[in-house]
Amino acid sequence: MELLKHTYLVLSKDLLLELRRRDSVLTMFFFGTLLLFVFHFSFDLPPDKVAEMAPALLWLAFLFTGTLGLAQLFQAERENHCLDALLLSPLDRGALFLAKTSFNLILMLLVELVVMPLFWILFNLSAWNLLPQLFLVTLLGTIGFCVLGTIMSALTLRARARELLLPLVLFPLMIPVILATIRCMESVLKNGEFGDAVSWLKLLLGFDVIFMTVGVLIFDWVIES
């Protein structure tokens, strides 16, 4: 219970800050949209190919925007030694991890909720009725991304060139999530249902659960390193 209360406190602090400044969510949203334009120009896909390429393009856009958010995730704490103050307070480190993860998750989901329909419009996709299933996949994938991303963002906090280092250590570890989400979405777009891709969904769920647990357990070491 204490854990949830602490999580809520840190999360509401971050949300309030974001509500006042809107730095991250706006940059992420514009970057995501920009990527859709860039993809559209550079691939110039024929209409019948779009559905095939959509999952990969969409997920690349999410990955890049998500990384942008992660790089900013501890920005407020870096200024004025706020991190030290936060660590001095009797705050459960697991709660800090959960709060930061949820914060980044909320930002990414907000962006995705807009970017995905936008993608459908820009690329003239007709399968609007499949959006709920695709959102489910995206939700599970985004959770995995945020969980591992928060750990890595905290890990690279004190490194030189940390914005460059973050994707370098994060992306190879994200391969299961990237593959699973893209295959799931492909299956949904092709067959209108998950079918065999259910095992991919289970893999995603497993990834989320494993690294969520690992994160809560080891964040103590992560943030103090």
Added chain:
Amino acid sequence: MAASTQPVEKRKGILGGLAVVAVVIGLYWSLAVAPPDAYQGEVQRIMYLHLPSILTAYLSYFLVFVGSAMYLWKREKRDDLLAHAAAELGVLFTALTIIEGSIWGKPTWGVWWTWDARLTLTAILLLIYAGYLMLRSLIDDESRAASAAAILGIIGFLDIPLIHMSVYWWRTLHQPPSILRPDKTPWETVHPSLLTALAISFVGFILLYFYLLSLRYRVGEMRQEIKALRLERGA
């Protein structure tokens, strides 16, 4: 100081000597004694290097995991030195595996590289542990670098089974394992002299690996000693 390190140095020398002997015997056995492969011919002999290299790399990543976990638990510098040394050697042996694999792949598959599951997995391992070394070198504070690296060492190792699963589901084209098959014992499927060659090669690689590891570990130790001496002199 000098007196206490001497027996260690001597043992290390013996280990190095044994490694050289085993590697030479292994090479002789795999090049001259074992028969060429029924389908692939002489080129298949790369296997005697290829398989031991990747197994050694996996052993190395396991040691990174052990060293990292021990370091976080006990905070002893030696565990961190072990993890660091093992990570470097792991990257080295993974890179070797990929190079040998390419040389083997070109004549048998017709391409240097293909996006088969096992190749992809190996490449991802290389990227993860190259990232580990990058992370270490980009954090100035030494104990912080050690903790951060230890965490990455643990997470990376935990992630391997998931990556393994996902790339296997994604695709597989690599020849199915011919030595460790679930349905048959190795003695039924392959020529015994081939297995002997592989076993000797493997022993040679393991000995060589531990020799290199002890050298690399010593380099880490010496760095610590130099740093301590500098502090002592107030430089």
